[in-house]
Amino acid sequence: MDQLVQHLLNATILGGTYALLGIGLTLIFGIMRLVNFTHGELYAFGAYCMYALVMLLGVNFFLALVLAMVLGAALGGAIELLLLSRLRGADIDTTMLVMIGAWIAMQNTEQFVWSGVAHSIANPFPAEPFVLGPLSVSWNRVYVFAIALLLIGATYYLVNRTRLGKAMRATFQDRDTAALMGIRIDRIHTATFALGSSLAAAAGALLGPVFVVAPTMGDLAASKAFAIVILGGLGNITGATLGGFILAFVEEIGAGYISSGYRDAMGFLLIILILLVRPTGLFAQKERIG
Amino acid sequence: MIAQAETVLSIDQVAVHFGGLIAISDMTFSVCAGEIIGLIGPNGAGKTTAFNVITGFLKQTSGDVRYRSKLLNGMKPYEIAKLGLARTFQRTSVFQERTVFQNVLTGLHCRGRSKLWDTLLQTGRETSSERELVDAAHEILRFVGLEQRAYEQAGTLPYGEQRLIGVALALAVKPSMLLLDEPVSGMNPSETARFVKLVGKIRDSGVTILLVEHDMPMVMEVCDRIVVLNYGRIIAEGTPAEIQSNPEVIRAYLGQGKKRA
Amino acid sequence: MSRFLPWLFVALLTSVPLWLNDFYVLHVMITTGIFIIAAMSLNLLLGFTGQLSLGHVAFFGIGAYTSALVSLGFEVHLLPDFTVGLAPKPVWFAMLCAIVVAGLTGYAIGKLSFRVRGAYFVIVSISFAEVVRLVALNWVELTQGPMALNNIPALVLGADAFELSFLRKPAVYLLVLATAVACYVIIARLVNSRAGRAMIALRENESLAMSVGIDVTHYLVVATVVSAGIAGMAGALYTHYIRIVDPDIFLFIYTVTMVIMVITGGKGTLAGPIVGGALFGFVPEALRAMAIEPEVQWIIYGVLMVAVVYFLPRGIVPAIEHYMSGRKRSPAPAASEASQK
Numbered sequence: 001m002d003q004l005v006q007h008l009l010n011a012t013i014l015g016g017t018y019a020l021l022g023i024g025l026t027l028i029f030g031i032m033r034l035v036n037f038t039h040g041e042l043y044a045f046g047a048y049c050m051y052a053l054v055m056l057l058g059v060n061f062f063l064a065l066v067l068a069m070v071l072g073a074a075l076g077g078a079i080e081l082l083l084l085s086r087l088r089g090a091d092i093d094t095t096m097l098v099m100i101g102a103w104i105a106m107q108n109t110e111q112f113v114w115s116g117v118a119h120s121i122a123n124p125f126p127a128e129p130f131v132l133g134p135l136s137v138s139w140n141r142v143y144v145f146a147i148a149l150l151l152i153g154a155t156y157y158l159v160n161r162t163r164l165g166k167a168m169r170a171t172f173q174d175r176d177t178a179a180l181m182g183i184r185i186d187r188i189h190t191a192t193f194a195l196g197s198s199l200a201a202a203a204g205a206l207l208g209p210v211f212v213v214a215p216t217m218g219d220l221a222a223s224k225a226f227a228i229v230i231l232g233g234l235g236n237i238t239g240a241t242l243g244g245f246i247l248a249f250v251e252e253i254g255a256g257y258i259s260s261g262y263r264d265a266m267g268f269l270l271i272i273l274i275l276l277v278r279p280t281g282l283f284a285q286k287e288r289i290g
Numbered sequence: 291m292i293a294q295a296e297t298v299l300s301i302d303q304v305a306v307h308f309g310g311l312i313a314i315s316d317m318t319f320s321v322c323a324g325e326i327i328g329l330i331g332p333n334g335a336g337k338t339t340a341f342n343v344i345t346g347f348l349k350q351t352s353g354d355v356r357y358r359s360k361l362l363n364g365m366k367p368y369e370i371a372k373l374g375l376a377r378t379f380q381r382t383s384v385f386q387e388r389t390v391f392q393n394v395l396t397g398l399h400c401r402g403r404s405k406l407w408d409t410l411l412q413t414g415r416e417t418s419s420e421r422e423l424v425d426a427a428h429e430i431l432r433f434v435g436l437e438q439r440a441y442e443q444a445g446t447l448p449y450g451e452q453r454l455i456g457v458a459l460a461l462a463v464k465p466s467m468l469l470l471d472e473p474v475s476g477m478n479p480s481e482t483a484r485f486v487k488l489v490g491k492i493r494d495s496g497v498t499i500l501l502v503e504h505d506m507p508m509v510m511e512v513c514d515r516i517v518v519l520n521y522g523r524i525i526a527e528g529t530p531a532e533i534q535s536n537p538e539v540i541r542a543y544l545g546q547g548k549k550r551a
Numbered sequence: 552m553s554r555f556l557p558w559l560f561v562a563l564l565t566s567v568p569l570w571l572n573d574f575y576v577l578h579v580m581i582t583t584g585i586f587i588i589a590a591m592s593l594n595l596l597l598g599f600t601g602q603l604s605l606g607h608v609a610f611f612g613i614g615a616y617t618s619a620l621v622s623l624g625f626e627v628h629l630l631p632d633f634t635v636g637l638a639p640k641p642v643w644f645a646m647l648c649a650i651v652v653a654g655l656t657g658y659a660i661g662k663l664s665f666r667v668r669g670a671y672f673v674i675v676s677i678s679f680a681e682v683v684r685l686v687a688l689n690w691v692e693l694t695q696g697p698m699a700l701n702n703i704p705a706l707v708l709g710a711d712a713f714e715l716s717f718l719r720k721p722a723v724y725l726l727v728l729a730t731a732v733a734c735y736v737i738i739a740r741l742v743n744s745r746a747g748r749a750m751i752a753l754r755e756n757e758s759l760a761m762s763v764g765i766d767v768t769h770y771l772v773v774a775t776v777v778s779a780g781i782a783g784m785a786g787a788l789y790t791h792y793i794r795i796v797d798p799d800i801f802l803f804i805y806t807v808t809m810v811i812m813v814i815t816g817g818k819g820t821l822a823g824p825i826v827g828g829a830l831f832g833f834v835p836e837a838l839r840a841m842a843i844e845p846e847v848q849w850i851i852y853g854v855l856m857v858a859v860v861y862f863l864p865r866g867i868v869p870a871i872e873h874y875m876s877g878r879k880r881s882p883a884p885a886a887s888e889a890s891q892k
Contacts (some may be wrong), residue, residue: 035670092669093603097860112846165836207732227675261689268678275667275675371764385755396752400764402745409744463763
């Protein structure tokens with residue numbers, strides 16, 4: 001019983017960062033109709049920023065997170081302006097191929113610059129875990145969870161309460177009408193991609209110090225993000241948030257009670273299952289046209 | 291016009307709702323063999339929706355569609371096409387990247403007799419079936435008057451000729467009934483005149499025609515009977531002369547600011 | 552005249568072992584040939600039916616594992632007292648099994664995953680390949696997991712003379728060439744037939760295809776089965792040539808390699824995968840000869856992929872065709888569908 005509760009606690013804490021990853025991807029997916037294969041690399045980029053800033057340059061741990069997010073947004077904006085802005089109106093396969101190319105180039109650049117060796121990042125939190133009865137959780141994870149919730153809340157606020165968010169939602173609903181209403185679609189796209197990338201970088205910067213930083217970390221993150229987006233439904237932020245927690249629970253329970261080797265298969269199995277049983281995603285209202 | 295008047299298509303109390311939006315509220319009409327029927331009505335009256343329901347591209351919320359007394363409810367578009375109920379689409383709809391000839395050859399799909407094994411082993415049946423299809427394709431192209439365009443890429447042809455490819459594709463199905471969705475919209479008067487002749491030729495070959503069109507003179511000229519839809523229900527039905535003098539029809543069109551009816 | 556050109560090309564390739572003494576180059580040609588076969592099979596889905604299947608490596612890998620396991624024999628305990636086993640079988644039989652198992656997988660995947668299209672189909676296809684990879688990694692009793700299946704029987708080509716070491720590579724080369732030609736003929740016949748026209752119709756305009764009575768899903772499944780079977784065959788050739796297979800064979804990067812080959816050569820053209828496959832089979836070797844690190848090589852791949860989409864969106868073969876027809880200005884119309892029969 002205690003073991004189950006411990007699993008649930010771990011899953012909740014992991015779910016926060018998963019949700020962060022998923023929200024970033026679902027925004028890009030929904031608003032730009034783009035399957036963003038670089039999402040995982042932005043996640044890895046955030047983690048490497050953290051490593052470079054904290055371990056090599058000696059920047060403050062908390063400031064480094066903010067910088068990683070800013071750099072992530074800048075990199076995302078640059079990718080959008082350089083590669084995608086000229087492909088507007090191209091079909092989904094074309095943009096997908098470009099994103100795959102960008103993904104391969106980015107991942108191998110990381111490998112080239114940082115080598116294949118995994119790096120770890122020191123954190124300023126006390127080494128002994130936070131203990132509550134039979135449960136224990138490291139202080140670093142508590143911090144990660146709190147920041148993730150904070151960022152999720154901020155994204156909700158941005159999308160639902162600000163002018164930019166309103167324009168983003170309008171573009172999602174009906175891009176032609178939005179364009180007619182004077183919304184600059186190209187700017188919305190750049191902003192969306194930068195925001196999504198920033199959230200991915202934040203997730204990487206948060207989890208980098210929990211695990212280790214390695215060039216292939218992005219692949220796993222990307223696959224999870226895709227699973228979360230499929231779970232939650234296209235462009236659905238609430239769906240992605242719930243999807244993040246659901247995936248974390250399924251993984252944690254699957255790894256704990258079935259086989260830890262299949263932990264990372266859970267996401268893919270969920271994707272396949274969802275698409276077979278309920279192709280519109282668990283929480284989607286919009287029709288699936290992809 | 292046709293004395294024996296065997297009903298081929300019957301639409302019985304069909305309704306289509308999209309969420310809260312009612313596209314067709316309650317539609318009942320029937321088409322007799324050999325007729326040319328016009329389905330008209332202001333924009334958004336539900337004409338294309340009706341087409342999509344009849345040809346299986348859309349599921350009705352309630353009601354029945356029967357073709358030659360066979361219930362079509364829940365059938366897939368390709369199954370309905372195989373019954374001999376063919377359609378064209380409102381926007382130009384061709385296989386863009388292929389030649390006109392390949393378009394028609396694709397349309398002849400159901401007439402082919404070759405199985406997958408025939409194709410892989412190049413059996414005699416494959417060769418003879420393909421030869422038949424090639425001949426049939428040429429014949430259809432001659433019929434619609436596109437034979438000089440046969441080897442040009444479909445997507446590069448002018449608008450009017452792409453509409454003709456659409457008709458050729460539908461005819462390739464060897465239909466006993468043809469549904470034409472705004473076939474002459476965007477055509478100039480001489481193209482329209484040619485098209486009217488083609489419609490007559492198709493009917494003379496024994497095909498029943500249901501037509502959605504905004505070009506009123508054209509509709510009045512070719513149709514034996516006209517059904518008028520407004521706000522998802524039928525407001526009038528009759529010969530062109532009856533429709534032209536029907537006060538409710540005039541109101542429906544004038545209410546929309548259209549004076550052509 | 553152009554009808555004889557392909558056969559001249561095949562004859563030239565057949566003669567290669569007679570005058571080429573460099574076994575390393577022959578090795579590169581063999582692996583390139585295997586990847587060209589895989590790329591041709593992907594092209595059937597990607598180029599002709601227009602479905603971007605990014606799980607294609609799964610069929611290749613399933614073919615490789617099936618052939619390896621059938622030729623090695625295996626024994627697994629499914630339940631505590633229920634064992635399934637198979638004694639080692641000849642290589643040719645194993646390769647047949649590979650085609651059948653890959654084809655059946657293609658059938659199941661086709662039936663299930665074509666309920667969704669576009670981006671969703673892409674993600675389902677990737678997920679499928681990843682699940683298969685994780686199974687290969689974790690079902691250690693069957694696959695040896697990361698330890699890999701070793702000592703897989705080499706291709707046996709009947710006559711003992713071929714078992715002599717200096718004849719083995721040329722023999723494998725000729726087998727790969729023959730398979731490639733056979734697959735090319737199968738795909739060429741298919742796409743120029745009624746079934747092929749239905750597949751292309753689906754790529755061009757799905758609604759229109761349905762309206763003329765084409766059962767779209769049926770032809771997608773047919774294309775997937777044929778494509779998966781051919782990919783499985785390529786995987787089987789690969790596994791008996793390299794003689795070792797591990798779960799990395801399912802890595803997404805191999806699918807990406809096939810996709811790059813197809814789009815660079817020209818998707819939806821018969822020659823495209825051959826041109827693209829040859830290019831991306833030899834380019835890595837050339838880069839390696841220039842002592843370029845693998846990461847840089849992959850970066851070049853990625854950049855090339857973006858560049859191809861930008862500057863040669865339809866691929867090399869259509870670009871050449873366009874250039875040629877522009878020069879000749881006499882695009883002999885009869886040379887289309889009818890004369891291909």
